[in-house]
Amino acid sequence: MNIRYIKQSGLFHLSNNSISYIMKIMENRQLGQVYFGRRITGHPDFHHRDERMHRTISSYPFENDTSFSLEHILQEFPSYGTSDFRMPALEIQQENGSLITSFVYSHHQIYHGKPDLPHLPATYGNETDDVMTLEIHLKDTLIQAEAILYYSIFRDYAAIARSVNIINHGAKALNLTTVMSMCLDLPDSDYEMIHFSGAWAREREKTLRHLEPGIQSIGSLRRHSSHQHNPFFILKRPSTTEHNGDAFGFALLYSGNFLAQIEVDGHHTSRIMAGIHPAQFTWHLEPSESFQTPEAILCMTNDGLNSLSQNFHGLYRRHLIRGYWKERSSPILLNSWEAAYFNFTEESLLSMAKRAYACGVELFVLDDGWFGTRDNDKTSLGDWFPDIRKLPEGISGFSEKIHNIGLLFGLWIEPEMISKDSALFLQHPDWLIQTPGRTPCHGRNQYVLDFSRKEVRENIFRQIDSILSNSNIDYLKWDMNRSITDCFSALLPAYRQQEVFHRYILGVYELYERILQKYPKLLIESCSGGGGRFDPGMLYYAPQGWISDNTDAIDRLTIQYNTSMGYPLRSMGSHVSSSPNHQAGRTTPLETRANVAYFGTFGYELDFSKLSDEECGKIKEQILFMKKYQSLIHTGSFYRLLDPQGNNRMAAWMVVSKDGSQALVAYYRLLNEVNAPYHSLKLHGLSEKGLYRITPGNLTCYGDELMYAGFIISDNSCGRVFDNSIKTYDFYSRIFILERL
Numbered sequence: 242m243n244i245r246y247i248k249q250s251g252l253f254h255l256s257n258n259s260i261s262y263i264m265k266i267m268e269n270r271q272l273g274q275v276y277f278g279r280r281i282t283g284h285p286d287f288h289h290r291d292e293r294m295h296r297t298i299s300s301y302p303f304e305n306d307t308s309f310s311l312e313h314i315l316q317e318f319p320s321y322g323t324s325d326f327r328m329p330a331l332e333i334q335q336e337n338g339s340l341i342t343s344f345v346y347s348h349h350q351i352y353h354g355k356p357d358l359p360h361l362p363a364t365y366g367n368e369t370d371d372v373m374t375l376e377i378h379l380k381d382t383l384i385q386a387e388a389i390l391y392y393s394i395f396r397d398y399a400a401i402a403r404s405v406n407i408i409n410h411g412a413k414a415l416n417l418t419t420v421m422s423m424c425l426d427l428p429d430s431d432y433e434m435i436h437f438s439g440a441w442a443r444e445r446e447k448t449l450r451h452l453e454p455g456i457q458s459i460g461s462l463r464r465h466s467s468h469q470h471n472p473f474f475i476l477k478r479p480s481t482t483e484h485n486g487d488a489f490g491f492a493l494l495y496s497g498n499f500l501a502q503i504e505v506d507g508h509h510t511s512r513i514m515a516g517i518h519p520a521q522f523t524w525h526l527e528p529s530e531s532f533q534t535p536e537a538i539l540c541m542t543n544d545g546l547n548s549l550s551q552n553f554h555g556l557y558r559r560h561l562i563r564g565y566w567k568e569r570s571s572p573i574l575l576n577s578w579e580a581a582y583f584n585f586t587e588e589s590l591l592s593m594a595k596r597a598y599a600c601g602v603e604l605f606v607l608d609d610g611w612f613g614t615r616d617n618d619k620t621s622l623g624d625w626f627p628d629i630r631k632l633p634e635g636i637s638g639f640s641e642k643i644h645n646i647g648l649l650f651g652l653w654i655e656p657e658m659i660s661k662d663s664a665l666f667l668q669h670p671d672w673l674i675q676t677p678g679r680t681p682c683h684g685r686n687q688y689v690l691d692f693s694r695k696e697v698r699e700n701i702f703r704q705i706d707s708i709l710s711n712s713n714i715d716y717l718k719w720d721m722n723r724s725i726t727d728c729f730s731a732l733l734p735a736y737r738q739q740e741v742f743h744r745y746i747l748g749v750y751e752l753y754e755r756i757l758q759k760y761p762k763l764l765i766e767s768c769s770g771g772g773g774r775f776d777p778g779m780l781y782y783a784p785q786g787w788i789s790d791n792t793d794a795i796d797r798l799t800i801q802y803n804t805s806m807g808y809p810l811r812s813m814g815s816h817v818s819s820s821p822n823h824q825a826g827r828t829t830p831l832e833t834r835a836n837v838a839y840f841g842t843f844g845y846e847l848d849f850s851k852l853s854d855e856e857c858g859k860i861k862e863q864i865l866f867m868k869k870y871q872s873l874i875h876t877g878s879f880y881r882l883l884d885p886q887g888n889n890r891m892a893a894w895m896v897v898s899k900d901g902s903q904a905l906v907a908y909y910r911l912l913n914e915v916n917a918p919y920h921s922l923k924l925h926g927l928s929e930k931g932l933y934r935i936t937p938g939n940l941t942c943y944g945d946e947l948m949y950a951g952f953i954i955s956d957n958s959c960g961r962v963f964d965n966s967i968k969t970y971d972f973y974s975r976i977f978i979l980e981r982l
């Protein structure tokens with residue numbers, strides 16, 4: 242890992258063993274993009290790569306030079322209207338109304354390590370030499386503004402972290418109307434964009450489109466990163482597969498409104514940008530004030546999508562997830578939601594918990610319904626004190642009883658919300674987000690607290706702190722069940738109203754941080770009606786997130802498979818729920834429900850008191866299995882093998898330990914087949930010469946055979962008697978354990 246600056250040519254070259262990222266100070270002192278891709282040997286100049294041609298109907302900043310037009314030059318942090326007409330990364334409205342800016346190189350700094358981002362989630366270094374940072378300071382002298390571009394390169398991952406800080410050094414106020422976290426101009430557009438779209442219970446459906454001239458974008462204006470689009474997307478060559486070819490991945494560490502946009506111009510260059518969505522956003526900068534953007538991650542690989550994913554997995558595990566739980570596997574939990582919804586008594590919960598403990602469950606999570614008079618979703622949000630009709634000894638007494646059983650205890654909260662039917666609303670009807678003179682919209686019968694206000698956050702902190710300090714709580718599930726409408730804050734002046742949603746997200750991050758500072762061993766799982774705020778920003782605070790309210794094992798195959806494109810398995814909340822499934826109505830075998838949920842955090846979400854002894858016996862085995870292989874699943878390398886979203890009737894994936902000595906291979910039948918073709922899977926990550934024992938069965942094979950000739954998984958659906966004891970059926974699944982001898 243190295244960052245070089247070559248003064249004579251004004252060149253910056255960030256590199257590690259896999260990638261190079263090269264920029265240069267251009268003729269007009271602005272910053273140009275030279276190259277981002279597989280590592281290349283440093284050249285003192287790269288001047289020969291400057292393509293400067295005269296093109297008709299262009300505009301030029303220099304009087305006697307009709308070859309230098311920003312419209313045709315790859316740039317790092319472009320603005321609009323000084324010969325570039327593409328969408329800008331930065332737009333500042335000045336006092337005289339002008340939007341024109343020109344930020345040119347002033348100075349730079351290179352150092353080991355990586356600074357924290359004030360009040361925002363960010364990747365970090367662990368050792369002195371596992372990340373290096375370049376700060377490039379640009380200045381617009383006319384308006385006396387400074388833009389600091391941060392670039393950090395990681396030693397062990399093909400990844401760069403970028404963010405921008407804008408400072409107003411002038412005497413007049415400025416309004417930032419656009420400030421992207423990253424912009425990358427690529428020289429051509431022969432790419433496919435993969436992004437992850439959907440809706441509630443259908444999160445992260447993989448969408449693929451070839452780039453076309455014009456703008457293609459995804460984003461959220463829902464004030465949370467959303468079920469509809471995820472702030473993570475990929476650009477790949479059309480020929481790129483899971484294991485070969487160029488792929489870029491872009492992620493924004495942010496949980497609010499975002500825009501991810503690619504503009505292909507008339508000469509087929511591609512401008513990729515990601516950041517806070519400029520719609521409904523303006524940030525007012527008084528003299529001496531500054532604005533810090535969220536961080537964006539850029540990954541690049543030539544080895545296909547799976548390698549791209551592994552870079553994100555490793556980077557997030559080592560450089561984003563923090564604290565007590567960073568190196569620990571999440572406890573195997575039972576969540577009460579689908580087991581009881583709002584209908585429970587202390588007795589019913591305890592009987593579930595006792596049975597769960599006997600089966601090996603480690604953590605009991607009391608979901609919604611424990612506070613105020615919360616018998617349904619119309620009431621009590623904001624009243625974070627226990628409902629003593631249901632829990633006579635409160636959360637402190639109940640958490641003690643759970644601990645006495647031998648389980649850890651977890652609690653659901655939705656701190657950003659308020660019900661009109663609540664004591665908090667009676668006291669503070671003006672604390673909800675609403676626009677003066679208009680009736681605010683509701684969502685799930687609830688309203689949103691104005692988390693941009695300090696006193697609101699203070700009140701909620703005090704309530705949560707009081708529960709945490711008086712009870713024995715090991716885990717919180719932090720939910721957020723609606724999008725934010727009527728965005729307005731009563732305390733801000735008119736010219737700051739477009740800041741509200743970003744201030745809101747900063748408020749959420751502040752509360753997370755405050756709780757974690759005081760309770761560093763607390764495990765927090767983020768949630769937003771399932772996966773409505775499952776984003777890398779959240780992983781900085783909550784190492785795991787509930788990825789969907791859809792707990793159906795077959796639907797989950799697609800959700801987990803696609804989520805793995807950008808997120809590590811240990812971040813994905815995954816539970817075994819009851820059958821028929823409460824969302825999809827589908828009946829699936831208990832084995833398959835577990836075989837899917839293992840590849841995530843793992844837990845249960847069903848009424849243990851209603852299970853048969855036989856089911857309890859199976860669950861005991863499942864938990865023993867998970868405990869044995871949890872560390873392999875959470876720290877090993879994950880390979881996607883068969884895509885459930887394709888035309889396959891099957892899905893498959895595998896996980897291999899870093900040293901290749903152990904692997905799990907799982908395949909799933911979406912639908913059974915009759916007289917089917919033979920099937921085999923080409924495995925990955927094994928030692929070529931290693932001899933592996935495969936169970937179940939009594940087969941031993943060499944790693945190279947399994948990887949290059951394939952691992953035969955043909956089963957009885959092919960009409961061949963593979964194993965007399967096995968009959969395949971719809972939703973059948975199987976896990977093989979590979980052990981190197």
Ligand code: GLA
Nearest residue numbers: 578608609768769770771790
């Ligand atoms: C959301 C969550 C669920 C559950 C309910 C409780 O929908 O995603 O897991 O916690 O809220 O109301």
